[in-house]
Amino acid sequence: MEILLKDISIITMNEADEIIEKGYLVISGDKIKEIGEGDAPGGSFDKIIEGGNKLAMPGFINTHTHAAMTLLRGYADDLPLMEWLQTKIWPLEEKLTEEHIYWGTMLAIAEMIKSGTTTFADMYFCMDEVAKAVEKTGMRAVLSRGMVGIGLQSELALKQSEELIKTWHNGADGRITFMLGPHAPYTCPPNYLKKVIALAEKTGVGIHIHVAETKTEFEDIKKQYGKTPVEHLESLGLFNYKVLAAHCVHLTENDMEIMNKHNVGVAHNPESNMKLASGIAPVPQMLKKGITVALGTDGASSNNNLDMLQEMRTCALLHKVNTMDPTVLPAYEALKIATANGAKVLGLEKKIGKLETGKKADIIILDLDAPHIMPRYDLVANVVYAAQAGDVNTVIIDGKIVMENREIKTFDEKEVLDKAARIGWQLVKGY
Numbered sequence: 001m002e003i004l005l006k007d008i009s010i011i012t013m014n015e016a017d018e019i020i021e022k023g024y025l026v027i028s029g030d031k032i033k034e035i036g037e038g039d040a041p042g043g044s045f046d047k048i049i050e051g052g053n054k055l056a057m058p059g060f061i062n063t064h065t066h067a068a069m070t071l072l073r074g075y076a077d078d079l080p081l082m083e084w085l086q087t088k089i090w091p092l093e094e095k096l097t098e099e100h101i102y103w104g105t106m107l108a109i110a111e112m113i114k115s116g117t118t119t120f121a122d123m124y125f126c127m128d129e130v131a132k133a134v135e136k137t138g139m140r141a142v143l144s145r146g147m148v149g150i151g152l153q154s155e156l157a158l159k160q161s162e163e164l165i166k167t168w169h170n171g172a173d174g175r176i177t178f179m180l181g182p183h184a185p186y187t188c189p190p191n192y193l194k195k196v197i198a199l200a201e202k203t204g205v206g207i208h209i210h211v212a213e214t215k216t217e218f219e220d221i222k223k224q225y226g227k228t229p230v231e232h233l234e235s236l237g238l239f240n241y242k243v244l245a246a247h248c249v250h251l252t253e254n255d256m257e258i259m260n261k262h263n264v265g266v267a268h269n270p271e272s273n274m275k276l277a278s279g280i281a282p283v284p285q286m287l288k289k290g291i292t293v294a295l296g297t298d299g300a301s302s303n304n305n306l307d308m309l310q311e312m313r314t315c316a317l318l319h320k321v322n323t324m325d326p327t328v329l330p331a332y333e334a335l336k337i338a339t340a341n342g343a344k345v346l347g348l349e350k351k352i353g354k355l356e357t358g359k360k361a362d363i364i365i366l367d368l369d370a371p372h373i374m375p376r377y378d379l380v381a382n383v384v385y386a387a388q389a390g391d392v393n394t395v396i397i398d399g400k401i402v403m404e405n406r407e408i409k410t411f412d413e414k415e416v417l418d419k420a421a422r423i424g425w426q427l428v429k430g431y
């Protein structure tokens, strides 16, 4: 299958930061075959997408979420993190079945595709169901079975992780990869994290973990181990593996140096951190140290959506006001955080995150014919500060069109909405 995108504007996110005002892009199979300025090459194509006033760019990479939690959207709001988890989220999660996980994930994927996300990193349970949803929908995902190191499920979680990796790692034509998902330093004691490390050594996959999300966590870990959460994880040897650290709100200078030294990737979740009043991650300082910071929405119950355009805008604005410096995180840097940096922290930088020859064709096309993104002096500023999810017209993942003219092609969106609404209501309301 060869697809031609012609007469189209392109933000490549490549090393040269190239932005093409009018150009073309050829997709062959699952990869980008050709990209350039000016007129499209001749030849016959299976499909031609006319650009006109449209923009092609890499799909967004949501590096931290709990997809099935879309079923809990609007169920418990406006509470502090620990109270929210202990009195609301964890008790309800006890009741979640495989059916909830599957349809909750399908709802999440529908929302993500419709807002331009082409890859997501998920941490949850019943991950077979999540993988099935990813396989069906044509999404790309990096999955991890969330593991809590205390209680009856802890050993089972390790065993299940290993089995999931055997079954699904590099599955769905390579669109699914796996990581290990120890939940956090405060829910996984050192002896458990050592077992996680042994499994990382055995399986060769990376580790996705929540780190230093709240001040309470920071202080408790310090009291318990005499170290910050980052120092604690380093001392256990966790950072000798590829680590994706979600949140990283409460960090010291030394923590950032440790993270940079070990190439720890960060999933920054500004909206979740704002909503739970966890704090503001020191993103400009982390970037200055050389740490790769990417973007995530976290679960829909602490956000309350999975819209990366909104998240990116929040990210760009939050750090400006927090530092009282409007130059601190320019639009292009925010876009990089939401795309190319995401690929890097997930270990997928050779495959995705940029539009260039040989990369996988994970491309979104935005329709620029709308009052809120006119005029078009600066495409990057328009995308970061003005675009909305509804502007995402077409989504291509792994060379396959999964949404065209806002219609999802790989599954029945209406069925997903109906089913998720029904089982969500039963779960929360009990009837």
Ligand code: NI
Binding pocket: 064, 065, 066, 210, 246, 298, 299
């Ligand atoms: Ni999370």
